[in-house]
Amino acid sequence: MRPKVSIIVPVYNVEKYIHRCIESLINQTLKDIEIILVDDESPDSCPFICDEYAKKDPRIKVIHKKNEGLGLTRNAGLEIANGEFIAFIDSDDWVDQTMYETLYNTAQKNKCDTVYCSLQYYYSPNKIIPFKEVNEETFFQGRKEIDTFLLDMLAPLPTYHSDVKYMVSVCKAIYSKNIIKNHHLRFVSERIIASEDMVFHTQYLKVSEKIGFIPKYFYNYFQNENSISHTYTEIKIKRLKKFILEMDSIFSQSFNKSDYYIRLQRKALHYLRISLYIKYQITKSQSYIKKIKEFKQLCSDEIFSIALTDYPYHLLPIKHRLFYFFAKYKITPLLILMYKFYKA
Numbered sequence: 001m002r003p004k005v006s007i008i009v010p011v012y013n014v015e016k017y018i019h020r021c022i023e024s025l026i027n028q029t030l031k032d033i034e035i036i037l038v039d040d041e042s043p044d045s046c047p048f049i050c051d052e053y054a055k056k057d058p059r060i061k062v063i064h065k066k067n068e069g070l071g072l073t074r075n076a077g078l079e080i081a082n083g084e085f086i087a088f089i090d091s092d093d094w095v096d097q098t099m100y101e102t103l104y105n106t107a108q109k110n111k112c113d114t115v116y117c118s119l120q121y122y123y124s125p126n127k128i129i130p131f132k133e134v135n136e137e138t139f140f141q142g143r144k145e146i147d148t149f150l151l152d153m154l155a156p157l158p159t160y161h162s163d164v165k166y167m168v169s170v171c172k173a174i175y176s177k178n179i180i181k182n183h184h185l186r187f188v189s190e191r192i193i194a195s196e197d198m199v200f201h202t203q204y205l206k207v208s209e210k211i212g213f214i215p216k217y218f219y220n221y222f223q224n225e226n227s228i229s230h231t232y233t234e235i236k237i238k239r240l241k242k243f244i245l246e247m248d249s250i251f252s253q254s255f256n257k258s259d260y261y262i263r264l265q266r267k268a269l270h271y272l273r274i275s276l277y278i279k280y281q282i283t284k285s286q287s288y289i290k291k292i293k294e295f296k297q298l299c300s301d302e303i304f305s306i307a308l309t310d311y312p313y314h315l316l317p318i319k320h321r322l323f324y325f326f327a328k329y330k331i332t333p334l335l336i337l338m339y340k341f342y343k344a
Contacts, residue, residue: 001032002082002083002084003032003034003082003083003084004030004032004033004083004084004085004100004104005030005032005033005083005084005085005086005087005100005103005104005174006033006034006035006036006077006081006082006083006085006086006177007025007033007034007035007036007088007100008038008074008077008078008086008087008088008089009021009022009025009035009036009037009038009077009088009089009090009091010038010040010070010073010074010077010088010091011037011038011039011042011046011047011050011091012040012041012042012046012067012070012091013042013043013044013046014042014044014046014091014092015042015044015045017091017092017222017224018046018049018050018091018092019049021089021090021091021092021093021094022035022037022049022053023094024094024095024096024097025089025095026053026057026059027097028095028097028098028099028100028101029097029098029100029101030100030101030104033059033083033100034061034082034083035057035059035060035061036060036061036062036063036077036080036081037050037053037054037060037061037062037063038062038063038065038073038074038076038077039062039063039064039065040065040067040068040069040070040073041064041065041066041067046091047064050062061080063076063077063080069189069190069191070090070187070190070196071188071189071190071191071196072187072189074088074187075186075187078180078186081177082177083177084176084177085103085107085174085175085176086174086176086177086180087100087103087171087173087175088170088171089171089219090171092222092224093171093219093220093221093222094220094222095218095219095220096216096217096218096219096220098218099117099216099218099219102214102216102218103117103173103174103214103218104174106137106212106214107174107212110139110210110212112210112211112212113175113176113179113209113210113211114173114174114175114176114208114211114212115173115211115212115213115214116133116166116172116173116211116212116213116214117172117173117213117216117217117218117219118130118131118132118133118134118167118172118215118216118217118218118219119131119167119169119171119172119217119218119219119220119221120217120219120220120221121221121223122221122222123223130217131164131167131217132215133165133167133213133215134214134215135215137212137213137214137215138212138213139210139211139212139213140210140211140212140213141209141210141211142209142210146205146209146210146211147205147254147255149205149211150201150205151255151259151260151263152165152166152263153166153168153198153201153205154198154247154251154260154263154264154267155263155264155266155267155270156266157262157263158262158312158313158315158316159315161317163266163267163269163270163320164270168195168197169197169219169221170200170201171219171221172218172219175204176208179204179207179208180204183203183204183207185200185203185204187200188200190239191239192239192242193239193242193243193246194236194239194240194242194243194271195243198243199246199250202247202250202251206254232278232282233278233282234282236278237275237279237298240271240274240275241271241303243271244264244267244271244303247267248261248264262311265306265307265310265311266307266311268303268304268306268307269304269307269308269311269313269320269324272298272299272304272307272308272327273320273323275304276295276299276327276335276339277339279294279298280336280339282294291336292332292333292336295330295332295335295336296330296332299327299328299330299332299335300330304327308324308327309328313325313328322338323335323338326338
């Protein structure tokens with residue numbers, strides 16, 4: 001019998017956290033699920049832990065594969081998933097026990113291709129920060145509404161109070177297996193381009209007919225300081241820039257430039273702040289003169305400088321307005337100061 005939801009879990013170097021993740025899945029109130037643990041050649045005890053769980057619960061399948069990274073590991077799970085819907089969870093995170101029953105029932109009741117919930121950032125038991133996206137159960141139906149949702153997911157308009165309106169993470173939703181199968185949808189490698197989740201959404205949402213969003217913080221996004229998201233390398237900056245170029249290419253095929261470009265510029269500026277923070281971390285031990293030079297070069301990069309020139313950043317929150325003013329005119333000492341005290 002076909003399970004209602006297949007949950008794909010890429011596993012790599014998370015032996016301290018994987019029990020919490022898997023336990024949150026096997027204890028779901030929705031029992032008719034399939035749990036696919038994909039061991040991405042993890043160097044710790046995770047392969048053994050996955051196999052032990054599979055012995056205890058027939059709903060669990062385990063794949064052992066060579067190391068390829070998050071995106072391609074999810075693809076390996078997609079190859080064997082049998083559920084009506086597909087879900088993803090990162091193996092150092094965990095979910096509320098009613099998450100998949102609620103998402104599935106909402107999808108069935110309202111005939112949705114996808115239903116999203118919200119997430120909360122988990123730093124410690126005393127520091128949990130929810131990210132609010134909708135105030136009430138919300139549905140987007142038809143090409144115009146879903147396209148607007150996709151554009152807002154790329155980045156909101158200048159008057160919106162935050163750089164992020166809808167989180168791009170695929171881990172807080174269920175997706176129609178039929179859409180994924182019929183359109184041969186797969187993830188790109190995060191080792192090549194930043195935000196493989198957004199690339200997936202640009203393909204998936206363009207062929208969706210109705211999506212839902214519920215105001216529940218079901219997904220716990222663990223803020224582990226040792227995770228890959230907290231590493232600082234020049235390669236990461238290159239991936240961020242590649243993402244901007246890739247989104248320009250993808251959105252230009254389906255949208256008028258007047259509809260998507262100002263959003264892409266906001267994303268570029270958001271990524272400039274992230275890139276400069278990465279640069280700040282990389283150059284911490286270097287001379288002040290070196291820091292100044294590196295910051296100026298990054299602000300002069302063509303991808304970022306175009307956005308700095310054209311974007312109406314005077315509409316943004318005051319902190320961001322100051323940041324972009326300093327970046328536009330390359331007042332790098334003040335930029336560095338902002339990172340030192342505010343992390344921009």
